[in-house]
Amino acid sequence: MSSDQVQAGGLTVTLRGAVRDAAQSALEKLRADRVASRLAAKDATLWGPAAEPEASIRLGWVDLPERSRALLPQIDEIARAKREAGLDRVVLAGMGGSSLAPEVIAASRGARLVTLDTTDAQQVRRAIETDLERTVVVVASKSGGTIETDSHRRAFEQAFTDAGIDPVERIVVVTDPGSPLAELAAERGYPTVLADPNVGGRYSALSAFGLVPSALAGVDVAALLDEAAALAATLAEDTNPALVLGAALGGFGGHDKVVLAGDTPVGLGDWIEQLVAESTGKDGVGLLPVVVEGTSAPGFTPGPDTHLVVYGETEPQAPETADTVVTGPLGAQFLAWEYATAVAGRLLAINPFDQPNVQESKDNTKALLESSGSGDLPTGTPLLTDGAVEVYASEAAGLADAKDLSSVLQSLLRSVPEDGYLAVMAYLDRDAAGDGNAAALRSALAALTPRPVTFGWGPRFLHSTGQYHKGGPANGVFVQITGDVADDLAIAGKPYSFSRLQLAQALGDFNALAERSRPTVRLHLRDRAAGLEALTRALGDLRP
Structure with missing residues (x-):
């Protein structure tokens, strides 16, 4: 070829x-x-008049390979101080662009970084209860109001305080100037690295959001900037x-x-x-x-x-x-x-710097939490229950005749348009031995259909592919996977727990998709291990 x-x-x-x-x-x-x-040259007119206002404040990433070097002395000082204090376990609390880049940087450089971009109570609890005496937490949020990251901060502050540890010694903040998180960090005395406000979250890999947690984990971030600078000189x-x-x-x-x-x-x-x-x-x-x-x-x-x-x-x-x-x-x-x-x-012919449909699911989550008070969240009535799995479906899913889990999955696979795709979204514990197996569902489903199959961990996908699901072509079919929580975790200062927040996020996005007549199914695992086993068996039954 x-x-x-x-x-x-x-x-x-x-x-x-x-x-x-x-x-x-x-x-x-x-x-x-x-x-x-x-x-x-950062010409904001490249994407047309409608996009120009947003583009004019979102092109700072173009020359970050050079400008980010000004941050290195401060980052090096913070990293050195934490290492000298014996803090060699780094937890990053961040979502989307605030977490994915440093996760890649650390993994590719062989550094240890615990990425906390979930509201799963089990996963959050394990991050808190593991080696707390050696842990430093990077709280990273561009807006300073990200609900997941704010919840992580509250949980770690409580854990440090309960252990007799001053959170000021253990928390490092990365955020934009003037954000609510920046103001809170200043009040409490948290070491803070301010990011460039003219860089959007998903373009922030070479900004403070990518560099601070990576440097704390022991990565030579100056070398990373060198690699980018070589290309930048040709752009x-x-x-x-x-x-x-x-x-x-x-x-x-x-x-x-x-x-x-x-x-x-x-x-x-x-x-x-x-x-x-x-x-x-x-x-x-x-x-x-x-x-x-x-x-x-x-x-x-x-x-x-x-x-x-x-x-x-x-x-x-x-x-x-x-x-x-x-x-x-x-x-x-x-x-x-x-x-x-x-x-x-x-x-x-689109604006590559905005995300008009991301906020919708966030607003839905907030509305569900506020309207339900201390009562049960409005989960609806299951279409059917097959062993450990409850099946909920939007009207557009067309599953009125489904009898069991296998027939549900078969109908979903058949409903994917010739130009469409199937998206699997798991609101589970991605690091657990059992829940983590949910990722294997992508390849299992892909083997049964000629159409593309994607997989995302909830709620982190809401900060990435969630925009495409709602704003892109209307040719997706969606499968949510949620599960009962055996050991919930409170969020200090909030009237809801992590499990309640996680379920509200799933329901909020389900509603956003259903309102667009996107075929959407929620498979709720009443027992996570048994439910995933049932899903695996049902897929096996569909293989030719």
Whole structure:
């Protein structure tokens, strides 16, 4: 298969076949409009008049590889002080762009970082009760009001106080200037690193949000900035590989499912997923990232609307069916994908910096918590109960004739449109031996349908693919998985617990999808282990 390869600044992008041809046509338009040089110069007019106000305060990421170096002395001082105090276990409390980048940085550099981006009581409790005497917590929130992160902070403050530990010695804050969290941190004396307010959360990998927790975990973040800076020096050129990647993503007409596979950098696919989905999934259009387990995984097959991307720090083993191969170090990958996503936004004629549908589920969650008071949340009546699994369904799901779990799953698979996808969203404990097996449902379902299947942990996906689910093309079918909580955890100063918050988030998003007539099913596990086993058996019954 013929291919074109572009290399600069440590990054190589290889395009093949139809993607190469489509990208070439898109590149001609981009070059005629001087997009490369204008984007490097932070030209906020690139995405049209409607997007200009937002873009004008969201382009600070373009030169972060250099500007973030000013933060290094403060970050180094904080990290050194915590290490000298014997605090070698780092917990990051953050959501979406505030957590995914440092999780990738730490994993790819072999550093230990505990990422807490959940409201699952079991997972939060384990993070608190493990080695508290050695723990430092990074509380990261751009807005300073993220409900999950605020809940984590309250829980850790209570735990430290109960253990006779001053929270001031253990909590480090990363937030935007003037946020409620910045004000609270100043009042309580928490060490605080202020991030650039002109950088959106999902573009913040090379900002304080990515650097602070990574440095505390022992990563050489200056080297990460060096990797990005090498690519940044080429971004004004209309032959740079990030521009080519953007042309391939946004110019490959009709191919709106971007399948992502790669072994290194570890976890990069999850970070790309939130960047691309939240940036492009709006106004009824978008690019759906589908993170798969490898190039031989179910779902990594050519399709009429599928763009297959393989990434790696070094040249990955990419099958001939791969349309695009992206090779380079982590710092360059971060900057390249941010740049390419912004370019794809121009080609798709959308604003890549807003997230108009993310707030809806947050508002629904708040309304449910407030309206229900101390009573039960309005879960509705199950359509049916099959052993340990209760099945709830929106009207659009069309499951009135379903008799058991197998028939529910079969109907869902059949209902996915020819141009659609199936999304699985698990509000469970992703680090637990049992609950963590829920991730295997993606490949099990993908083996039963030719359509793409995505998987997301709730509520973290609400800060990424949740935007695409509600704002992108109306061709998704959705499966929520929730579960009973055996050992709940209170949230200090709040009238609700973690399990109540978690369920309210699931119900809030269920309602947002149902109101759009998206086929949506909630599978509630009355016993988590038994329920997941039942799901696995039901899927096995469907295999030919």
